[in-house]
Amino acid sequence: MxxxxxxxxxxxxxxxxxxxxxxxxxxxxxxxxxxxxxxxxxxxxxxxxxxxxxxxxxxxxxxxxxxxxxxxxxxxxxxxxxxxxxxxxxxxxxxxxxxxxxxxLEVASPVPSQPVGQESPSRAEVVTQRVIRSTAVADYIKRIHSHICQICGTRLITPIGAYAEAAHIRALGHPHSGPDVAANVLCLCPNHHVLFDFGALIISDTLIVTDQCSGVSLGQLREAPGHEIGREYLAYHRSRHGRVSHAH
Ligand SMILES: [Zn+2]
The missing domain is CATH 1.10.10.10 (Winged helix-like DNA-binding domain superfamily/Winged helix DNA-binding domain)
Incomplete structure (x- = not known):
């Protein structure tokens, strides 16, 4: 003090x-x-x-x-x-x-041990989708992937360090109520974060990324040891955004 x-x-x-x-x-x-x-x-x-x-x-x-x-x-x-x-x-x-x-934004640093996270993150009692995030989980995922996008492999370098975003697979806010745990988070570049959040991209249980707008497969999601991706969260994301495949 x-x-x-x-x-x-x-x-x-x-x-x-x-x-x-x-x-x-x-x-x-x-x-x-x-x-x-x-x-x-x-x-x-x-x-x-x-x-x-x-x-x-x-x-x-x-x-x-x-x-x-x-x-x-x-x-x-x-x-x-x-x-x-x-x-x-x-x-x-x-x-x-x-x-x-x-x-x-934060500087890349050595991989820490996996934080426990929160099964039910605290939510502001107001009409909003915003949720108080656990930065421990977000930081862990970004560091374990060295701030490299799991979809495209981009690593953005800024004057104050590498930059990536922690994307929740099953969104935290109402009505999704996903948990803020490592298995529910991906390390993505800002573009792919947006595309994933809007459901332009979906990911199969075998971690194949598909662009639903073009029908093109973007290939395999990059993985990192110590980061097991929860298939139940991917299934939830697909249930919200997956289409019966239409030709475009
Ligand atoms: Zn990307």
């Missing part, structure tokens, strides 16, 4: 994350509890001490202050227009997406 207060900029990023994960609009009380749930462990003693007035913690007081800064920066809808609910503007969504993207 340090005695330092968490920087305003950090509080802003946390708040943007909570609002973005919450579907863009979160009541004040829920913003408070979500901030505590997600970031409570990162708060210093000084953060958690009370303000001079003694009616709230310093970090929450500073978060509310930051909320006003964000309103002035046009990242949030003015409080006068959305009473009791903190709502992202389009610009606010843009900032949230930048943070989300940055979290997915």
């Amino acid at each position: 340090t005695a330092e207060l968490t920087a305003q900029q950090v509080l802003r990023e946390w708040l943007l994350t909570v609002l973005g994960e919450g579907g863009g609009s979160v009541p004040t009380a829920r913003a408070l509890t979500e901030m505590e749930r997600r970031y409570g462990k990162l708060l210093s003693e000084e953060d958690q001490s009370l303000t001079m007035r003694g009616d709230e913690s310093k970090w929450w007081n500073r978060t509310r202050f930051e909320r006003k800064n964000m309103e002035r920066a046009k990242l949030l809808v003015p409080a006068s227009e959305s009473r009791g609910v903190w709502t992202l503007t389009e610009a606010g969504w843009g900032e949230y997406r930048k943070i989300e993207r940055a979290e997915e």
Whole structure:
């Protein structure tokens, strides 16, 4: 525990994350509890001490202050227009997406042991498909594949390291309720992640990837030791997206 207060900029990023994960609009009380749930462990003693007035913690007081800064920066809808609910503007969504993207970028590093993951990831109680992801599982899969797309073999190199995306086979959000475990995750490049999520690509139990739009087989999914792919999740994905093959 340090005695330092968490920087305003950090509080802003946390708040943007909570609002973005919450579907863009979160009541004040829920913003408070979500901030505590997600970031409570990162708060210093000084953060958690009370303000001079003694009616709230310093970090929450500073978060509310930051909320006003964000309103002035046009990242949030003015409080006068959305009473009791903190709502992202389009610009606010843009900032949230930048943070989300940055979290997915990370430098390739040695393969860790397989994390346990979560059978039922926590979900924000709002109308959204977004789910709080376990980055431990995503990181594990990306590292074990050295950030190489399991479909096309692409390895994107960015100035801050290799980049790949963790794609859930059976989606986490309602109504799919897939588990956030390694067997339900693929390491894909952004293009193939999108194509897979939309069902343009399906994968057979023998791990043959087929482009349903063109009917072309893209060949065998690349595998890596330590990453067993759950056939039940592939079957679920096919049941959602598989077509009776039409000629195009
Ligand atoms: Zn790819």
